[in-house]
Amino acid sequence: MSQSYYWEQANRKILAKSLSELCYEQALSARQELDKSYVVKLKSGVSYEFTARLTIWDWLQIDEDTIQRNQGDEELVADDAAQFFIDAAEDLKITASTLGNLLHELANTIASDVAILEKREDQAAETMAKFTDEQLQCYLDGHPKAIVNKGRIGWGAQEFKAYGTESGEYVRFLWLAVRRDLTVNGHSEDWNWQQLLEESLSTNQMQSLEAICRDKKINWREFIPLPVHPWQWQHHIRQHYAQLLSRGDIILLGEFGDEYLPQVSLRTFSNRSRPQALHVKLPLTVLNTSCYRGIPGKYMQCGPSLSQWMQELCDRDENLSARGTGILQEVAGLHVPHLHHEQVKGTPYRYREMLGATWRQSPASHCSEGERHLLMAALLQKDSSGKSIAAVLINSSGLSIEKWLEYLFDSTVVPLYHLLSRYGIGLVAHSQNLTLVLKEDRVTRVLLKDFQGDLRLAKGDFPERSDIPSSALAVLDQLPPNYIIHDLFTGHFVTVLRYLSSQLMLELNFSETKFYSVLAQVLRSYQKKVMKENAKMAERFQCFDVFRAHIERVCINRVRLSQGYDDSAERPVPIVGGDLENPLWLSEQKPTKGESKNHTISPVEV
Template identity: 60%
Template sequence: MRSSRAWLEVTTVTEADTKLVPARLVENDWDRANSALTAKSLGELCYEQALLAKRQRRGRYCVVLSSGVRYEFSARVSIWGWLDIDYNSVERVTVGGRRRAVDAAQFFIDAGEDLELRPATLGNLLHETANTLAADMALLAARRGLDADTLAQLPDEQLQCLLDGHPKAIVNKGRIGWGAWEYARYGTESGAAVRPVWLAVKARLAVHSRSGDWNWQELLAQSLDDGESERLTATCLSLGISWGEYLPLPVHPWQWHRYVRHQYAAMIARGDIRLLGEFGDEYLPQVSLRTLSNLQRPSALHLKLPLTVLNTSCYRGIPGRYMECGPALSEWVQGLCEHDPQMASRGTGVMREVAGIHLPHPHHEQVMGTPYRYRELLGVTWRESARAKCAAGERSLLMASLLQCDEDGRSVVAALIDSSGLEARQWLQQLFEKVVIPLYHLLCRYGVGLVAHAQNLTLIVNDAVVKRVLLKDFQGDLRLAEGNFPERDSLPDSAGRALARLPATHLLHDLYTGHFVTVLRYLSAQLEQEIALPERDFYRLLAGVLRNYQEEARRQWPGMRERFSHFDLFRPDMERVCINRVRLQQGYDDTHERPVPVLGTPLQNPLWLVEQENVDHGLQ
């Protein structure tokens, strides 16, 4: 009988065969997780121009490192110039010989000089690598036996617990601050239930706001059934707490023990913060880790709670800056969706942030340069659940789920296309219509950008076809274009003061980099490899949908012509935004502000490219 290693040898990808080797042939999960992370890191770091890949022959590439080590691999070059690497093909070549690359940490050590990593940065990167691999192993085990068709049918909340995570951030589940115990107890991939700790906090010391549709009792009732409500009321009575003076504040149990108890001790000692205890419903972490879905009642409001854990580039606390305007801003975006003909006709919706509380730290707030994480320790946002927004026959699906593959490399998106009965091109056209156009319209007509990565977008599907999109995450991920946009005059003042303003060319990247580079780049490559839909066709379809929209919008509002030239998605070159290089350059020291990305050399824009080809072929 052949050993598993012999299988690997006979299936190693050759020049003639650059198809992905079925993943089940990989020796074991540890090797698989490591080779996948190495391949992803090579691909992203070459894309970000931190490393340079040389072509050896057709479909085979090599990265030669200053350490003398070489990495060789098979890859397809995507239309973005990104190398879509077959993880099973990556080899580490040293003077000692050639071996499968199954040690991601070793890869970072090998590449340390080329990546200009300071030793402290490399050390912390290795910490994040080990944590990411632990989560990747758990995910491989959790998905075992679940094929893409099954994954595609799972409820949104469950599927989120099975997702690989950020496709672009190389060590995407680094979660510095957490160890194995926290991973098992609170990591998304563990699928374990979390029960918040409830506090009562003095209202006059908190920054808070809520939509007129909700009072604090109703917000509490979203987490507590009748029995638990009675128990909480009895506890409050015994402690002399009334909801006139105090506000109810849920806290993630880890945050309570690790940060709040000591860091807010002065407020606890004075009775400004009162511990009530664990109460009510259990929650399931979403893929963002800090936002939780109610397990008992999936239509109930989600809770977004601070977790002072460093994950994919920043600490995941909750800043106070947006707390005052959150509900009003949500209402305003919802109003645009309902009244703007372009968005209303596409059914665009919002998962509204209906209430929020932030408790500023009494001492850190006085230190202007204090690390930002200390100003984001305690707070909550209550947000609508996508489930509550589904009509009969509809269900919600985080857009990030589309990219998830099963053990055999088959994706959820391909499974959905298959079961929809639509031709892939029709299915995609529908996706672009319902997702890209509303985001682009929001940008051009109102000068409002939303960082449109696939974790901020929820798809509402019916019979496996995308019917509409729900937008979320407006605290920090929603920004305004500088300049005069009379269409957004109705923006609430509180939001106008809190939201960041950026030049149009920067804000365009909330869609271009946030969505095209960070979501569509992977989607188009996956579909080309999996169902032989050429990437050029993918972007031709997208360009077509965008051009149709532009034509229609120009007819409706002639002023849009100028807006489209400000927010130009069809420029030949676009800025190459590099999120991994920031982390590697900046290191892991505490900072006052969250890190901002750096730029590489310009990217050739696939949308320009496909239109250019149409011109060349006389199609336009």
């Protein structure tokens, strides 16, 4: 296929995604014309027509090949996503500055998508389903909800090729020695800094590093070893930390150690030659998927104790241990505050997250004989023919669709809901934060990760979590239950299941009402069992009511459009649109309710 083919294909995909997500977030209005035909009329005089199916989530599943751009009497095939945003700028209420930056992110995203489409062209879903987790992540489209999900502002073509996940290129870290008293750090009792070094370096490499340390008179009682991404070093650390470097408080040791593969999150790396070795998460000061991908220092001291406590919680809790729920523990964290920015109240957050690292357990270290792990995002991935990895796994498991989903929901949703209702712990469990463990292609358990900002606590009396580490309690956000429940509703149902249910409907003709009926049955069965053991849990289930009729529509793309690209002291926070009918509630009503119907999706003020 030619480059122009892939460019047009990438544009159509992101155009369909933009129309569907912006209509879902009620930034645009889609009116149904005929049976499956919709039109979005814009103030610019341009309209976009397409064929789509309205899903149970009040979200349009658009056939990208049917999108047509109409201007006056002229009807054109729509294959220019940038032109769409120019056409819709007045409707989206975005400034010229915001639009310019959005087009920058869009251009980067499309360039990356073109590379992925080309890479995936000859890979059938059946083949990709057999890839290792690490290998498969190089083929994934990324967050389905974020329109420009590979913006990577700060990188050019060379960096995309050298460090982008889709390139499949390996990276070797640079290593620094940082004076211990200038860091914020923590590690579990089972690990020390020498062991962390050994996780990344061979024996020969360790000997070479030790020789350099002797030559530079580095005493590890006074210094701590710290890996740094080579791009981050060249573009930020050399300049921003020049004072500490000149004083010898930070010392560059050079490039050492194993090769690492960037995962789909871009800043987390898996060890190429030793899959069971710790993953390493490093800051990258690029704007990607809504924010700069730094590492906040406030979690470094509590991360190891919090994740260890979470694993102990999973081990002692009967409902979690019975399901094999596990934690990819953050065994160590290290942050080097900036001398000057730390003194500036309200300085852009990216300047406070530039230098540090987190070491986290690998999923491979949690798998036994006959098991394998897979990022949940992989379920949503389709090949060039439209076949998904989820469908392949269902077919190869030998189970019915219903039974396969029961395994999935009992292994993933039940633990998330149990943590929420029993302990008041909310996890933003999007598809890149959940690692599935499979046996014979059915999901048997889940591994949870990423508690730096994606774990929050519900306010209230939860004696079951009274032994949570005080260091974690001091930094974790605590919000009312009606906010925390969105870590499940929005973080998982909307961000993951919305796409899975619509895909199975399209591909396997498995109705969405049936999909959420299976989920409702699994949750009802769980509730019944728990209340039989502890009647007081009925109050918690009422407090965290996943079966309520309506839920709030949380919007992430509108945040970027309304906030623009100015620097801020805090990361962007989603906004709320109009209410949605809850698919779990709908699934327990009459069988026909919630299926596709004539509808107009209208914009609202927020």
